[in-house]
Amino acid sequence: MKFDPEPQDPPGLEFAFAFRVKFSNRVKIGTVSSGFTRGYTGVVGGDVAGPKLNGIVVPHSGGDWPAYWPNGAVEFTAFYMLQADDGTQILVKNRGFRYASPEVTARMERLDPVEPHEYYMRLCPTFEAPEGKYDWMNRTVFIGTGNRQADHSIFRFWKVA
Template sequence: MKLEFALEMRISLGERMHIKVAEDYTRGAVLIRSGTFSGPGLSGQIVPMSGGDFPMVRADGGGRFESQYLLRTDDGAVILKRSTGLRHAPPDVVARLLAGEPVDPRSYYMRMTPRFEAPEGPYDWLNRSIFVGAGRRNPTGSVFRFWKVV
């Protein structure tokens, strides 16, 4: 197997909300304010308020997350992007991430498997491929890089 770079997303996030679900984890919720994406053969904007990120953070610093939102290509195609992933870090790093502080991306693990639903035509390859990704958080948003498994 090989990996081929597919795209990068730069996302601006809205207010972060945290729901203390049980003693051992907290559910986060944050809507997408705006963003852009680009890669070989596609680029565009993330549709504002079309979805968000919903992480589940355990007390030990580990957790998983789900996200869903819409992408609009520069030529007007709309693509649904869904993703699941894992993030783990030492508890002090998680606390800084949850507080919206800058954190060195090498201090935590953030990997995901996105799925795309694209219309027929030039973006159909997104429907027929498996992708893996890596992410990093910053105080106002996230950056995700995705690779196609070939």
Template sequence: MTAPPVPGLEFAFQVEARLGPPEDHGVTRAGHRRVVPIVGGSMTGLVEARVLPGGADWQLIRPDGAIEIDTRYSAQTAAGAHIYIRTFGVRSGPPEVLEALLRGDPVDPAEYYFRLGVQLETADAGLAELERSLFVASAIREANTVRYNAYRVT
């Protein structure tokens, strides 16, 4: 019997998303909800685009302190093509590290775990390959930005 191919990773693009001040919605029926506006940024690599303001990260802070990431935002290429970006994932680490990140303190990315799944959607035929691939990313949280490198799963 033939075994399925072993997946690999190839670098695809980097996103730098600038963030607005977090909105703490308190504890809802789903858990502790926080919404972090996305106010701009850039996408470089396989596709060059600017991140448009208006998206957000709808975070859920779990009882164990880990943060469930759920972002939706848009980017636009210089030619005017729109790319809808959705990420989902988790940021976790020791409580004091997560608190330092929330305050905007510089933290070594090796001290916490921040991984994402990335889905892209576009109507631009020249970028259609982005919709036919699966991407995973490793991310860094800074005071007013999130940066991640996305890799195409081969």
């Protein structure tokens, strides 16, 4: 049986919210047997704003454990908590990739300013929210972009319709 590979109903995107996450000093732990260098940075705090969620990034509630690959890619694996304006606690599991030229990567390592168009940074978070106002987040696919600064990052997220 033949099928038509042309997209008939491409998904839509709806902007949901953005996080500004403040980080502690970035540390490279060392190269592991899988061939990448493991890193760590703690989440110091931050804020959340948007049409679907407003609140804070709970201070000292988690961190990011990036894998620095030999080809220059950085694979993110972050876990931390949000607190909505109404007090609801929400767990974030944020995974993604960043890739830049060696020159841009060197500037990032020195904490020099880098514009978002100079690198690729995409994210695919999942959330664990309690039953109630925010449980829709548990069953929604999100995609996001990242903008890395010296002491914080800005993540913008869209719901996939």
